[in-house]
Structure formats: C-alpha cells, structure tokens
Amino acid sequence: xxxxxxxxxxxxxxxxxxxxxxxxxxxxxxxxxxxxxxxxxxxxxxxxxxxxxxxxxxxxxxxxxxxxxxxxxxxxxxxxxxxxxxxxxx
Numbered sequence: 001x002x003x004x005x006x007x008x009x010x011x012x013x014x015x016x017x018x019x020x021x022x023x024x025x026x027x028x029x030x031x032x033x034x035x036x037x038x039x040x041x042x043x044x045x046x047x048x049x050x051x052x053x054x055x056x057x058x059x060x061x062x063x064x065x066x067x068x069x070x071x072x073x074x075x076x077x078x079x080x081x082x083x084x085x086x087x088x089x090x
Contacts, residue, residue, distance in 0.1 A: 015057045018048040022058065026067050026078055037075040038068055 022039075025031065031038060039047070044055035059076055062068045066085040070076045 014048065014050045015054045015061075018044065018050055018054070018058050019061055021048075022062060023065070023067065026062070029081075031078040033078045033080040036077070038078055040075070 038059075041052055041055040041059070044050065044058060045052055048055075050058075059068065059070065063070060063076075066079060068076050068078050
C-alpha cells in the first residue's frame, strides 16, 4: 500500500491543507505581527470550508509551531519573525 504522505493522489486532511496555506502565508509576511488579530475561527471556517473544531485544531498547531499566540478574550495574533522558535524548519 502506498504511503499517504508520499502519494500525490492521496486525499489530504482538510486541516492539513488549511495549515499548509496559513504557514506559508505567515512566513511570507501576509499578516501583521503583534498588533492585529489573526483570522477568527469563523473566518477560517468560511475561507477553507472547514468545521469550527477543525479551525481550532489549525490554530492550535500554529500555536505549537510558535507562529501565533492566543490571549483569552483578545484572540490570536501572529508572532513576529524574530520572536519565533529557531527550530521551525525554515
């Protein structure tokens, strides 16, 4: 059986597709850092056609990668490049 990670025709989980796009956009500087809130769960759901729990998973993984941080009651913000972990795999 083909490895789904290497098979270009294998289906990709919706959260992985959204995560890959957002990681690329964050690293390319498409979002302001530190001052403005990142996309809301509702915006992520609408943009990527994903469920709210899937949007939460995407944000959680971005947070674990050190690309965003979340403050309760304030939302999620993109971390400035100079404050990101160096092991991010650039």
